[in-house]
Amino acid sequence: MKKSLLAAAGFALALTGCSSEGELDLSSGVGVNVVRSGCPIVGVPEGLGDITTFRSAASQNFSDLDVVADITNVRGSCNESGAQIYSQVEYDVQARRYDTRAARQVTLPTFSVVTQGGSAVVAKRVGQITINFAAGQERASTRATATAYVDAAAATIPDDIRERITRTRKAGDADAALDPLAQPDVRAAIARATFEHLVGFQLTEDQLRYNVTR
Numbered sequence: 531m532k533k534s535l536l537a538a539a540g541f542a543l544a545l546t547g548c549s550s551e552g553e554l555d556l557s558s559g560v561g562v563n564v565v566r567s568g569c570p571i572v573g574v575p576e577g578l579g580d581i582t583t584f585r586s587a588a589s590q591n592f593s594d595l596d597v598v599a600d601i602t603n604v605r606g607s608c609n610e611s612g613a614q615i616y617s618q619v620e621y622d623v624q625a626r627r628y629d630t631r632a633a634r635q636v637t638l639p640t641f642s643v644v645t646q647g648g649s650a651v652v653a654k655r656v657g658q659i660t661i662n663f664a665a666g667q668e669r670a671s672t673r674a675t676a677t678a679y680v681d682a683a684a685a686t687i688p689d690d691i692r693e694r695i696t697r698t699r700k701a702g703d704a705d706a707a708l709d710p711l712a713q714p715d716v717r718a719a720i721a722r723a724t725f726e727h728l729v730g731f732q733l734t735e736d737q738l739r740y741n742v743t744r
Contacts, residue, residue: 568685570617570644570678570725572606577741578730581638585629590740597636599625599661601730615680617644617727624671625661633665639732642676646684647721653678656732680725691719 580600584590603622608615625636637660644653655676663670687695694710710716733741 568610568615568680568682568723569606569608570615570680570685570727572604572617572619572727574601574604574621574730575728577738578733580741581731581733581737582740583737590736595628597625597627597638599623599636599638599731604729606727610682613682615682615685617678617680619676619727619729621674621676621729622671623659623661623674624669625663626669627663630663630666630668634663636661636663640674640676641730641732642678643728644678644680645726645728647724648726652680652725674729676727676729678727680727685723685725687723688719691716 580598582598583596584594585596586594601621601623603620605620606617607620608617619642623638623640625638627634627636637658640657640659642655642657643651646652655678657676659672659674661670661672694713694716711720731737
């Protein structure tokens with residue numbers, strides 16, 4: 531997927547997290563506890579979770595609607611035991627067609643992408659998903675799986691940053707009232723160690739424009 535598509539989508543995500551042993555508590559002793567894992571955040575970029583096709587490539591009229599499909603029930607899991615974190619995303623594709631007369635097989639383009647720091651594309655895979663409609667059937671669905679690997683070292687916050695976040699602060703310390711997560715270098719280090727595993731439909735420019743402007 532082009533980076534321009536990701537930028538246009540704004541990366542407003544439907545998020546699903548996963549956790550395991552060795553997590554980092556980002557509470558710094560006060561406030562709300564936020565548990566961090568090396569597992570990538572799982573989500574669907576805004577504008578890329580549904581697709582609409584038309585009977586005529588030159589038309590986007592309601593009367594020419596062919597198939598509408600969306601991604602739902604996204605679930606993530608991962609294994610952090612090795613040097614490479616294994617991430618798996620499972621999701622449903624639910625579709626509706628407008629001509630139900632005959633049995634039909636519909637193939638839609640999908641993607642799975644790993645990003646770092648919210649914008650940098652690390653890995654990308656384009657695939658397809660097939661949905662089968664029986665004669666007279668208006669709606670159908672199928673289950674899909676996407677897998678990816680993330681470098682465990684890259685997803686680990688450096689020791690010096692970790693120490694600054696987790697160090698116990700006492701009343702009277704010069705930095706007792708300062709939130710380490712608000713410091714630019716700490717925020718940048720956390721961003722670099724944060725990965726996302728995203729799935730969606732591989733849209734054309736016209737399809738993306740339709741999703742954004744409808």
